[in-house]
């Protein structure tokens with residue numbers, strides 16, 4: 106009887122071992138969680154930040170440490186966006202899989218060109234983005250460059266499911282190519298149009314659309330808007346007639362509202378990333394939404 110029981114136990118163990126374990130993916134920003142959902146539908150995915158949070162500054166909370174401790178892979182923008190909190194998480198999570206330099210620690214900025222690197226030269230104070238602008242998920246072409254990077258890394262970590270990841274990537278690429286064509290056509294009238302920004306959150310999008318950022322509500326990159334600075338932008342804003350003043354959901358938009366009223370330019374408060382629990386939960390929804398909102402100012 107005991108022999109039968111132990112034999113049965115051994116079979117059970119074998120069954121468990123042969124079932125491929127879904128990966129646990131930790132992302133620093135919600136955009137990479139949304140993309141990972143499409144590239145690894147079976148995976149357990151967690152994002153450290155959400156759309157109402159400023160990804161430059163979050164607290165290394167114990168719940169985040171616990172999540173990182175269990176992760177097989179961490180996917181982050183890099184370019185120092187998470188420099189204020191990720192190193193503390195990594196240290197306290199003690200997970201060798203997601204240490205810097207490990208295969209499970211993926212900094213996407215290492216695989217694309219960042220923009221606005223030159224700005225560092227112009228500011229004597231410490232610049233918030235010395236390695237270039239890390240908000241590159243708002244460029245559909247850069248997202249297309251990064252999807253295979255993520256997929257390849259997932260395949261390296263979980264070779265047993267390699268074919269599944271490849272298939273998911275191919276499907277995503279076919280869809281994304283068509284969407285990009287649609288967005289380019291829709292956005293054509295925005296080319297060359299001026300816009301006022303607050304921080305460089307939407308820089309990749311405005312670049313992709315060919316729009317001109319004529320003023321920034323931040324007196325210096327990373328320095329919150331001041332009324333004195335907003336006042337200094339009134340004449341310029343009236344003169345340039347931008348299509349909108351853009352802010353995002355996690356920013357304080359009081360200065361933007363003030364400038365909008367003063368100059369009668371439309372103020373648009375838009376999500377800078379996906380809202381994983383809301384309606385704009387995929388990158389496709391996000392671009393659809395952003396383009397429609399900016400387009401509506403025309």
Ligand SMILES: [Zn+2]
Nearest residue numbers: 161234305306
């Ligand atoms: Zn930033």
